[in-house]
Amino acid sequence: DADVTQTPRNRITKTGKRIMLECSQTKGHDRMYWYRQDPGLGLRLIYYSFDVKDINKGEISDGYSVSRQAQAKFSLSLESAIPNQTALYFCATSDHRTAQETQYFGPGTRLLVL
């Protein structure tokens, strides 16, 4: 069973629509992250959360919002989707108690905004 899951795995939407991407984890990690990946640009951090009451902007947070509903759940919303938000979105988790704080990724959500 996957430790980090993302729903939906694929999504096509239209400009102006509000959509939500969801991430759940069973790893018991306290930290969660949302990234987007575009060809040639690598992974860029959108938002991150170090615990349920902590939300922080990453390098490209404009046009996005997040909610940390529980330690195991971290959702990403696009309030009004636009075509340049077409990308591959990854959720990741990490545990701050580990010496080398590695990240574990979900399988990704492919989003197409028309």
Next chain:
Amino acid sequence: RKEVEQDPGPFNVPEGATVAFNCTYSNSASQSFFWYRQDCRKEPKLLMSVYSSGNEDGRFTAQLNRASQYISLLIRDSKLSDSATYLCVVNRGGSYIPTFGRGTSLIVHP
């Protein structure tokens, strides 16, 4: 200067070859370093952490050079299954916010 820089490649090598990638980072306070592997359109997965004294895992060797601010990954006896993109990851000092390089593409051919 970008925080983490990698040569995008592709590195096109025959099976059995030895290949090395470098990754430079700009923040001298960086504390943790990793190599991740990403197969086409799939999630990145940890390949190995990089320790100050260097470390080896089978055919893979990682090195850290703090003075020159780079890390390296050496792959010996390349296999077809090593074909992937290799991502360098650096955690900013103190906050453990990871920064990813754009990745180096490796193609191993028969």
